[in-house]
Amino acid sequence: MNRKSILAISVASIMLVSGPVLASRDHDSNDYYPAPVGDDDFRNPSPEKVELGKNLMFDKILSGNMNISCGTCHHALTDTGDGLSLPVGEGGVGLGVTRDTGSGADAVHERVPRNAPPVFNLGAHSFTVLFHDGRVEADPAFPSGCKTPAGGNLPDNLENVLACQAMFPVTSATEMAGQAGENSIADAAAAGNLAGPGGVWEQLAGRLQGIPEYVDMFKAAFPGDVVDASDITYAHAANAISAFEGVNWRADNSPFDRYLRGDKKAMSKNARKGMKLFYKGDGYGNSCAQCHSGSFQTDNAFHAIAMPQIGAGRGSNSPGKTGGHEDFGREQATGDPADTLKFRTPTLRNVALTAPYGHDGAYDTLRAVVEHHIDSVNALYNYDRSQAVLPSRDDLDALDFITMDDPDRVAFIADHNELPPLGYSDKDVDRIIDFLNALTDPSSIDLRSDLPRSVPSGLPLAE
Ligand code: HEC
Numbered sequence: 001m002n003r004k005s006i007l008a009i010s011v012a013s014i015m016l017v018s019g020p021v022l023a024s025r026d027h028d029s030n031d032y033y034p035a036p037v038g039d040d041d042f043r044n045p046s047p048e049k050v051e052l053g054k055n056l057m058f059d060k061i062l063s064g065n066m067n068i069s070c071g072t073c074h075h076a077l078t079d080t081g082d083g084l085s086l087p088v089g090e091g092g093v094g095l096g097v098t099r100d101t102g103s104g105a106d107a108v109h110e111r112v113p114r115n116a117p118p119v120f121n122l123g124a125h126s127f128t129v130l131f132h133d134g135r136v137e138a139d140p141a142f143p144s145g146c147k148t149p150a151g152g153n154l155p156d157n158l159e160n161v162l163a164c165q166a167m168f169p170v171t172s173a174t175e176m177a178g179q180a181g182e183n184s185i186a187d188a189a190a191a192g193n194l195a196g197p198g199g200v201w202e203q204l205a206g207r208l209q210g211i212p213e214y215v216d217m218f219k220a221a222f223p224g225d226v227v228d229a230s231d232i233t234y235a236h237a238a239n240a241i242s243a244f245e246g247v248n249w250r251a252d253n254s255p256f257d258r259y260l261r262g263d264k265k266a267m268s269k270n271a272r273k274g275m276k277l278f279y280k281g282d283g284y285g286n287s288c289a290q291c292h293s294g295s296f297q298t299d300n301a302f303h304a305i306a307m308p309q310i311g312a313g314r315g316s317n318s319p320g321k322t323g324g325h326e327d328f329g330r331e332q333a334t335g336d337p338a339d340t341l342k343f344r345t346p347t348l349r350n351v352a353l354t355a356p357y358g359h360d361g362a363y364d365t366l367r368a369v370v371e372h373h374i375d376s377v378n379a380l381y382n383y384d385r386s387q388a389v390l391p392s393r394d395d396l397d398a399l400d401f402i403t404m405d406d407p408d409r410v411a412f413i414a415d416h417n418e419l420p421p422l423g424y425s426d427k428d429v430d431r432i433i434d435f436l437n438a439l440t441d442p443s444s445i446d447l448r449s450d451l452p453r454s455v456p457s458g459l460p461l462a463e
């Protein structure tokens, strides 16, 4: 055990002897547990929309070079993520941890700078803030219903924030569009033409309009709205994708859900102990639920917890520095220095299935990322790089630890940490992990039926 935690524990044990804090820890009251969730908490789109979305999610027709789908990074066989710390975008070949960085002129130009998050439960009304930095956010002040980097360019027929999100991956050179010069969608994206004539979204709609099987599916999914092929817009596609994600990847039947609905035997004794530690706290004034609050374990807010920075970052720059190989998280969305290095608190539903963890996938096991929280600054300084899951290529590898190799930058991350050392013992951590395992919905363990066998474009599904 390190010095800081010994200090925290000894201060804590004094408090412990003096009474009320520990007394409340031992008292069994359920007041601090969240309410159960159910149908009313989720959107309920039509089966036709869901079916269309399932095809679009896995169809490479939505990428400039027709070589990658949304599903490549959010795959049903890798629990709605890709199993990697940082994704390999368009140009890469293969799926999950076997994906490589491609070859020849098609090879990827860089790693995608952030971990591909899981997509479980995002069809619940309460998920109003998307991406690790929250740059897509439900906001009725905008005609589209969302505040996003596209500002007023977003179409106004988007149905929800998850649909707003689906407008963006197709516009990213690294993720789906490809490099300028490779195809006309990439050219439009590079020129910043998303919404205009000949822009990314219009070109994609044009591709879909030309595939009769899709036209029929769009008509069925949007009756009265899509009457002819020419009525199809990319926003309709985004709406359908959001319907698929929300319905098929809903995951609210875990032992924890069943416990909250009244089945007190649904969770093991150890998981119940862990739940109490998680929601009620370490006995010394802190709890996991300070940030991971509510039924989905997130406050939808942003915190700096000294997560190690791996990969080439997103070009953020700390004062007096020039490398730009950092990712300042929320600050990139708001421009507010008070947000430097803050990332959105992730939901912990199905978390046992969705390694690696953190906005850049720095931790490969649940235990490692939970232990990071116990003494975050110390964990940052002792970060074990061998757990990063990154397909190797010399020029990419050279940037993977560029921030962690610079003592000033590591100190900068440490200085911004706002998570105090937590007073949970090793045994408490074991119980908390038992609780986190009870957040797994058994129906999410085998997602093979979420994959279409073929897609209307006729493009191959593998990779
Ligand atoms: C090359 C990999 C890649 C592809 C392809 C991709 N994504 Fe993602 N996805 C990511 C990454 C990385 C993030 C996080 C980015 C960030 O926070 O800045 C993300 C974030 C998301 C989120 C937000 C999750 C959350 O909790 O905030 C959703 C939803 C999502 N993607 C759906 C899609 C859809 C739909 C498509 C296709 C239109 C798609 N993705 C294509 C990698 C990918």
Ligand code: HEC
Pocket: 132, 278, 287, 288, 289, 290, 291, 292, 302, 303, 304, 305, 307, 343, 344, 345, 346, 347, 348, 351, 354, 356, 357, 358, 359, 360, 366, 369, 370, 373, 374, 418, 419, 422, 424, 432
């Ligand atoms: C101060 C707020 C805060 C507290 C307290 C906190 N967390 Fe977190 N947690 C976060 C943030 C923010 C992230 C994401 C950080 C990032 O991506 O860089 C995170 C990430 C995680 C992850 C990784 C999830 C994923 O999908 O990547 C797990 C697991 C986790 N926390 C569990 C816990 C547990 C268990 C506790 C209590 C022991 C706890 N957290 C306490 C804010 C907090």
